[in-house]
């Protein structure tokens with residue numbers, strides 16, 4: 001079902017190879033897809049990605065009583081996972097994620113890429129101060145140059161996060177390579193789970209073939 005592509009020892013990229021993911025992603029890319037449909041598809045896609053992305057979520061053993069007998073099982077371990085959408089476009093992936101992880105807490109990062117310099121600028125942070133021992137799931141549809149995601153992950157590591165999984169709808173090879181260099185030697189595991197690894201970036205830093213500006217397609221041009 002999934003094709004794991006090992007990029008470097010601390011960073012692992014997983015391209016979720018599934019016909020339903022490919023089907024929904026194709027409609028998402030289509031320039032004729034309107035905002036309401038785009039929002040619905042992004043929501044459905046993140047739930048499919050989340051299934052793979054949470055494969056290593058920490059659980060503890062528990063025992064419950066069924067109407068018939070005792071059954072051994074598991075529950076999510078505490079501290080509960082933290083989901084971090086990167087505003088604005090990442091908000092389009094939040095609900096799909098918390099549907100699968102309803103007890104997760106949610107932190108927010110507001111970041112915008114300066115379209116002249118392609119550098120990420122941070123305009124809002126609302127995260128728990130202490131993330132030690134927390135598994136963090138960052139959601140942002142686009143991993144282009146990688147500058148935004150790398151800065152977001154650095155915020156989480158600075159607060160003590162131990163491992164971070166990013167869920168993206170699309171990733172560019174240049175962005176993955178940038179992340180790989182940025183965190184080489186950090187010793188902290190990073191996973192990127194994506195619906196597709198696209199060809200490249202164009203001269204404006206847009207993913208090709210991509211889907212255009214994810215924030216604009218979700219919420220309109222501002």
Ligand SMILES: O=P(O)(O)OC[C@H]1O[C@H](OP(=O)(O)OP(=O)(O)O)[C@H](O)[C@@H]1O
Pocket residue numbers: 086087088089090111112113114118120140141142143144145146147148149175205213214215216
């Ligand atoms: O990998 P990078 O080159 O850093 O680019 C990716 C970033 O660009 C987009 O956000 P944008 O800056 O357009 O903000 P928005 O969500 O408000 O539209 C996207 O959602 C990522 O956050």
Ligand SMILES: O=c1cc[nH]c(=O)[nH]1
Pocket residue numbers: 142144205206207208210211212213214215
């Ligand atoms: O292709 C891209 C690159 C950055 N941000 C987007 O929304 N789309």
Ligand SMILES: [Mg+2]
Pocket residue numbers: 089213214215216
């Ligand atoms: Mg945008």
